[in-house]
Amino acid sequence: MAKDRALKIAIAGLGTVGVGVVKILTQHAELMGARAGQAIEIIAISARDRSRNRGVDLTSYSWSDNLVDLAAIEDVDIIVELVGGSDGPALTLARTALAAGKSFVTANKALIAVHGRELAALAEKTGATLRFEAAVAGGIPILKSLAEGLAGNHISGLYGILNGTCNYILTRMEREGLSFGEVLADAQRLGYAEADPSFDIDGIDTAHKTAILAALAFGTAPSMDMTIEGIRNIAPVDIDYAKELGYRIKLLGVARQTEEGVETSVHPAMVPLAAPLAKVMDALNAVVVQGDHVGETVYTGAGAGEGPTASAVVADIIDIARGNSYPAFGVPTDALKDLPAMPPGQHKGTFYVRLRVEDASGVMADITAVLARENVSIESMLQRGMAPGGGVYIILTTHLTAEAAVSSTLKHFTKLECVLETPTMIRIEAF
Ligand SMILES: NC(=O)c1ccc[n+]([C@@H]2O[C@H](COP(=O)([O-])OP(=O)(O)OC[C@H]3O[C@@H](n4cnc5c(N)ncnc54)[C@H](OP(=O)(O)O)[C@@H]3O)[C@@H](O)[C@H]2O)c1
Numbered sequence: 001m002a003k004d005r006a007l008k009i010a011i012a013g014l015g016t017v018g019v020g021v022v023k024i025l026t027q028h029a030e031l032m033g034a035r036a037g038q039a040i041e042i043i044a045i046s047a048r049d050r051s052r053n054r055g056v057d058l059t060s061y062s063w064s065d066n067l068v069d070l071a072a073i074e075d076v077d078i079i080v081e082l083v084g085g086s087d088g089p090a091l092t093l094a095r096t097a098l099a100a101g102k103s104f105v106t107a108n109k110a111l112i113a114v115h116g117r118e119l120a121a122l123a124e125k126t127g128a129t130l131r132f133e134a135a136v137a138g139g140i141p142i143l144k145s146l147a148e149g150l151a152g153n154h155i156s157g158l159y160g161i162l163n164g165t166c167n168y169i170l171t172r173m174e175r176e177g178l179s180f181g182e183v184l185a186d187a188q189r190l191g192y193a194e195a196d197p198s199f200d201i202d203g204i205d206t207a208h209k210t211a212i213l214a215a216l217a218f219g220t221a222p223s224m225d226m227t228i229e230g231i232r233n234i235a236p237v238d239i240d241y242a243k244e245l246g247y248r249i250k251l252l253g254v255a256r257q258t259e260e261g262v263e264t265s266v267h268p269a270m271v272p273l274a275a276p277l278a279k280v281m282d283a284l285n286a287v288v289v290q291g292d293h294v295g296e297t298v299y300t301g302a303g304a305g306e307g308p309t310a311s312a313v314v315a316d317i318i319d320i321a322r323g324n325s326y327p328a329f330g331v332p333t334d335a336l337k338d339l340p341a342m343p344p345g346q347h348k349g350t351f352y353v354r355l356r357v358e359d360a361s362g363v364m365a366d367i368t369a370v371l372a373r374e375n376v377s378i379e380s381m382l383q384r385g386m387a388p389g390g391g392v393y394i395i396l397t398t399h400l401t402a403e404a405a406v407s408s409t410l411k412h413f414t415k416l417e418c419v420l421e422t423p424t425m426i427r428i429e430a431f
Pocket residue numbers: 012013014015016017018046047048049050052067081082083084085089107108109134135138303304305306309
């Protein structure tokens with residue numbers, strides 16, 4: 001039976017996502033209320049610039065110049081934070097709201113990746129609910145899937161394309177044969193990439209999301225203790241060779257449980273062309289989850305943008321209205337496990353290595369001597385015509401080997417006189 005009293009929410013941040021939430025809650029008010037079991041009413045809002053025209057009618061909501069004041073409004077049930085940043089006002093608002101027993105919904109991956117455990121514990125203490133579906137993969141309900149739909153499984157691993165900007169750049173590099181710099185400049189002009197794109201292209205954004213996914217999948221606290229590599233060094237030639245070898249390059253967030261500990265990392269990887277993740281193009285996101293009973297499940301959709309992200313925020317609000325309040329990371333914070341992390345370099349897999357070398361006799365002998373010394377066994381070796389800048393490219397793929405051994409081999413390659421530039425190494429993910 002529907003409740004008489006409306007669920008009252010306050011929204012901090014009225015940018016892309018905040019305005020999207022206002023639109024859904026006003027345009028579909030009746031449907032959302034029916035699903036929630038009570039009307040959902042926005043009563044207060046906050047952003048920096050009160051005078052800005054945001055394309056939606058905000059006149060009936062009370063305005064706060066200081067977003068933290070929203071948490072002090074007595075009859076607010078849920079604070080929705082759509083500002084961003086791991087610290088600063090978003091963190092202060094989260095702490096104040098949860099301490100006051102108000103539920104807290106956010107799209108802020110940085111906040112949850114860095115302070116998730118503390119905030120989840122605070123929510124438990126005061127009986128509030130903490131939800132952040134929109135923080136990972138935008139419109140794809142992947143956190144709910146991990147916490148609820150897959151709750152009957154031991155999750156051994158997950159892999160995700162979690163940053164639309166990187167996937168867009170890699171897609172255009174492949175389709176148009178352009179360099180990373182050319183596509184990035186164009187993406188910035190079109191609004192697909194930020195003026196300061198480093199959070200996206202250097203893998204930090206993907207790392208925040210991977211930390212949250214790993215926490216829900218394995219029942220651990222989110223941790224940013226992982227190796228992070230972005231896509232700046234991917235060259236069109238790597239994309240071409242990947243295709244020739246039967247792969248496509250994607251920036252992946254990876255979390256898996258291994259005998260050596262939990263491995264979480266962000267890195268560009270060669271993915272077999274037939275794998276589901278290889279088919280995810282443009283700005284789309286996707287996550288593959290491996291559960292012991294369910295097997296492999298694949299989730300794909302829009303990872304960002306006004307509508308998809310607001311869709312996830314509203315789903316969290318409705319969940320709270322329904323009284324569906326599972327712990328933020330799937331288990332209570334005192335049951336979160338401290339699983340040991342896999343030591344760096346211990347990853348075992350196969351690798352792609354690209355060398356630009358002098359076009360001279362004896363070069364192959366030098367290279368194979370280093371490989372033999374480092375005990376790295378080669379699955380294939382390709383040599384193609386002249387490389388731009390002089391010399392020729394040699395492309396190696398390895399058999400199963402430890403990443404530390406390949407890294408050490410690369411260091412020795414760099415010392416060879418015949419090697420003309422720093423070698424490139426890309427993981428090959430076999431799934
Ligand atoms: N955009 C996406 O597709 C997307 C996808 C997934 C997750 N997210 C996450 O959602 C959150 C919001 O993203 P967005 O794209 O909507 O950002 P945005 O368009 O930049 O909007 C940010 C909003 O926060 C307000 N703000 C900033 N600092 C403030 C302060 N000190 N006090 C009060 N208000 C403040 C801004 O006010 P003014 O408008 O007055 O400047 C603006 O309304 C971020 O955590 C982001 O990571 C976004």
